[in-house]
Amino acid sequence: xxxxxIKEPEPQDPIENKKEGxxxxxxxxxxxxxxxxxxxxxxxxxxxxxxxxEAGGMSxxxxxxxxxxxxxxxxxxxxxxxxxxDYEIGDIAVMESFKGNPDGxxxxxxxxxxxxxxxxxTFYPGNSYRKAKPNYKIYRWK
Numbered sequence: 001x002x003x004x005x006i007k008e009p010e011p012q013d014p015i016e017n018k019k020e021g022x023x024x025x026x027x028x029x030x031x032x033x034x035x036x037x038x039x040x041x042x043x044x045x046x047x048x049x050x051x052x053x054e055a056g057g058m059s060x061x062x063x064x065x066x067x068x069x070x071x072x073x074x075x076x077x078x079x080x081x082x083x084x085x086d087y088e089i090g091d092i093a094v095m096e097s098f099k100g101n102p103d104g105x106x107x108x109x110x111x112x113x114x115x116x117x118x119x120x121x122t123f124y125p126g127n128s129y130r131k132a133k134p135n136y137k138i139y140r141w142k
Contacts, residue, residue, distance in 0.1 A: 015089055021078055022141050023056045024090040028110050030055030035115045041125055045116035046070065049092065049106045068097045068104025071137055079139040088140060093123070095136040100128055 015024040031052035046067040050060050063073055071094045075081065079092065087109045095105040105125055107116040114120045124130040 019078070019142070022053070022058045024141060025056075027052045027056035027108070028089060031108055031115050032110055032119075035117060035119050042117050045106050045125070046103070048115075048117040049108055052108060066097075066103040067106035068094065070094045070106050071139065074139045079141055082138050082140045084138055087138070090141050092139045093136050094139065095129065096134045098128075098132045098134045101132075101134075104134065105129065 015028070031048065034048055034051060046063075046065075049067075049070075050063060054060055058077060064070055070092070071081075074092060074094070082091070089109060089111040091109040093105075093107050093109075093114065095107075097104040105116065107114045107120065107125065109115075110119075114123055114125075116125055118125075122130065124133070
């Protein structure tokens with residue numbers, strides 16, 4: 001990761017869980033552990049975010065197959081949609097699909113970086129996303 005200019009996540013102070021049903025400390029630990037093994041995207045953003053949610057104790061039965069469709073699922077599970085900016089640990093961004101990326105993208109904020117199936121250097125996971133700037137929504141566990 002260092003050769004790509006990506007800083008390894010530092011150990012963090014425990015996160016105060018705002019409500020029952022999801023342990024954000026376990027979510028972020030699981031997310032960072034899996035994603036830090038990857039230098040670039042491997043096309044499994046929804047799977048990696050799902051695994052992180054499961055590591056935090058959330059059932060993901062009934063989840064969508066495509067990353068772009070996770071918004072309603074997250075709302076049903078207890079996340080709330082928030083306005084863009086001032087990100088907090090555990091925030092999830094769900095991006096719409098666009099030409100060449102039919103499944104969209106999902107990523108979670110670990111306090112330092114946006115993380116999906118790899119630790120991203122920027123909000124958008126790659127050049128095609130930076131160019132297209134697809135619409136997205138942010139979801140928070142609160």
